[in-house]
Amino acid sequence: MDGHGITGATASEIAASVRALHERGALRRGDALPPVRELAAQLQVNRNTAVAAYRLLAQAGVVTARGRAGTVIAGVEAVAQEGYAADSVLxxxxxxxxxPQRIPAPSAALAGAIGRPVLYGEPVIDPALEERALAWVRDDLPDQPLRITVTNGAVDAVERLLAQALLRDDAVALEDPCFLASIHTVRLGGYRAVPVAVDAEGMTVDGLRASLAAGVRAVICTPRAQNPTGATLSPARAAELRAVLADHPYVLVIEDDHFSMLSQRRYETLIGPGHRRFALIRSVSKFLGPDMCLAVAATDPETAERLAFRLSPGTTWVSHILQRLVLAQLTDETxxxxxxxxxxxxxxxxxxxxxxxxxxxxxxxxxxxxxxxxxxxxxxxxxxxxxxxxxxxxxxxxxxxxxxxxxxxxxxxxxxxxxxxxxxxxxxxxxxxxxx
CATH class of the missing domain: 3.90.1150.10 (Aspartate Aminotransferase, domain 1)
Incomplete structure (x- = not known):
């Protein structure tokens, strides 16, 4: 791209021109934009105007800055998905x-889950499920003020948590190797993934320290049954990681305890008693089935307030029938x-x-x-x-x-x-x- 198709005299006009070229297909994913100095000379504008235009485009997710490789048109890269491969005879x-033979049948719990209709303006969380969820997490975070939020699964919870705390191009620490859905969520949100190596004891101390030095604003960790490695945080490793995070109390720590009730390992946490922004997510999909798409998130009160704005009745709340069905199974001895x-x-x-x-x-x-x-x-x-x-x-x-x-x-x-x-x-x- 030689830059002749880009027009404008102000940052907003230049950004609008690039977006229009992208929408019409004249600029495609991976196409390089002119260097700032070159674009400024071509358009006869101040260099700072060109810089501001590229910043607007980056914030909108239209372009990605790649250092010495320049600025290129962004795009959502394909990520492998969990589950069965389609159209394979292998x-x-x-x-x-x-x-599926190990998932409790929900039929016995269905009748009691229907109940009366829930109307607009009522609480978005079933009170009995909220009480059960709080008991589920309280022993693992005994020193924290906790609020419960219910979401449509763990991935939905992570997406909402990042959206309420981050802006596009903010950095997020992810385990490497990483759960496929976390990779997809971070890329789709326009955040920058900073890899943190994982060994047999979980997320490494040096990796977390390096990611914090790189300016991450959120850390996503799987305390046990890490996917794909199966690693579980040891007590010693968890204590070391908490010590590192003690100097960064406002970095959002998200713990995805996806295997929870199936796990054969003790739960260890990165969330220290003084940490200010955190969420412990426990979904039911691994033991009640992927179609039972519900997760509870135990968070600090401020994070809970921010999440509440995105969980209003009639828009993105979780069905109370589903909430009652999950509760019925979580309280059934069989x-x-x-x-x-x-x-x-x-x-x-x-x-x-x-x-x-x-x-x-x-x-x-x-x-x-x-x-x-x-x-x-x-x-x-x-x-x-x-x-x-x-x-x-x-x-x-x-x-x-x-x-x-x-x-x-x-x-x-x-x-x-x-x-x-x-x-x-x-x-x-x-x-x-x-x-x-």
Whole structure:
């Protein structure tokens, strides 16, 4: 682009011109805009006017500044999605799905969930669910003033939390490798993802410290069953991270405890007693099913007030029928027993598979969560390609990486808890052969 199509004498006029060119297709995603000095000379405007125009475009999400690479037209990059791959005849071992046979049937709770109609102007949170949710989180955040908000799932909660606290191009610390939905949410919101490495004990101290030095305004962390690695914060690591965050009490800390009632690990938190902006999110999708799209967010009072503006009746509130249905299952002894049994089942199946794989010379360890994070001696893509020729569809660690130009991943994320013994044996044979 030589800049001749851009017109205007003021910052707003120049920005409007670029937006018009983009809307008409004359400028497309990835196209480079002229350097500031060059554009100012072409349009015979002050350099500061050109700088202001590009700033307006960046704030609107039209362009992205890439340092020495210049300013380019932005676009939403495709992100891999969780769930079954569409139109595949292969056996999908990368779904990340819970076992439908392990999800409590909601039929018994439905009759009691209907109740009377809820009208405009009534409280958006069912009082009984609010009380149950507060009890659910109180022991894990005993020193904090807490308010409960109900959202349409964990991803909805994260999106709303970021929107009420951040502006476009603000920096957000994300675990690396990272949960796919978090990558998608941050990119869609126009925020900048700052990678924080994850090891066996969770988010690393050096990584968090570096992200804070880079100016992040929010940190998204998975305290246990980190997706994709399965890592869980150790007590020592959590204490170190809280110590780092103690100097940054107004950075928004979002903890996504997605595995909660299924987890076999103790909950540890980054949220210290003096932290001022925080949210602990617990969704029900892993143990009541993805279609039961509800999450509770325990937040500081000010964050709760900001969220309340986005949860008004008739617009974005969560159905009270759904709230009552979730409450009925969370207070039913039979359903709770089924959830506990499901958590043990996932842990046992993953541990058994990892042990058999280790015995065959491919070391693997079952951490926590629905999946296994398997390290390979060769790049994962080559192994995944060989597995495809044997009828398997696996996810490589490349999909979960945040770096702009990462090294090839040596990990596969496998969902194996629903395989039969025969399928498990065949997959282990094929994995060992493919990794040679």
């Amino acid at each position: 056996r999908d071992i990368g779904t990340g799905n819970p076992d 359903a709770l027993a089924e959830i506990a049994a499901a958590g043990r089942h996932y842990a046992e199946r993953n541990s058994a598979f990892a042990a058999r794989l280790t015995a065959r010379g491919l070391p693997a360890e079952a951490a926590d969560g629905l999946n296994l994070w398997v390290e390979l001696p060769v790049p994962a893509r080559s192994v995944a390609e060989r597995l495809m020729r044997r009828g398997w569809l696996a996810r490589t660690g490349d999909e979960f990486q945040l770096a702009e130009h990462p090294a090839p991943s040596h990990h596969l994320r496998l969902t194996v808890h629903d395989l039969t013994d025969e399928e498990s044996a065949r997959l282990i044979d094929d994995l060992v052969d493919a990794a040679r």
